[in-house]
Amino acid sequence: MEQLIELSPTEIKLAFVASCIEGTARRLGKSYQEIYARMKSVGMIANYILPNYEVLVTILFSALTRIATQHIFAP
Template sequence: MKQENNRIQLPLEEIKLAFAASCVEGAARKLGVPYIEIYERMRKVDLINKFILPHYDTLHTESREYLIEDVIECLTNWEKKASHQ
């Protein structure tokens, strides 16, 4: 973390992890379930490491509403795929 012109600049890795956390929280809020439930579901299909973090550059430019819908849709699809394996 460095400070520049009275602004704190975080390392990109920290920004990405905060973004992933906000995706978990946003999905949980939208679905009306505890965030830990969404986190566990995402962990089981490795959604954070295989979708959210690698596609951060694209995902963080989406509107919040579209982003959360996209994350929920991806989670649901990956869970269905995992259950058929």
């Protein structure tokens, strides 16, 4: 039987930050290192993403379920 690994809340938040950085880098055609450095230099990670984690996850979940529902029931 497969054994599951339980992540701490901090690890989950850091994975979310990493996905934000990687998604932004992909969208802009930049390296994740450059985007991380830019986000860090303007305080985006420490002052926006991490403090607003719960709200951001809720918004993203809501948007994802709306998009999925539209595609599932699209004619």
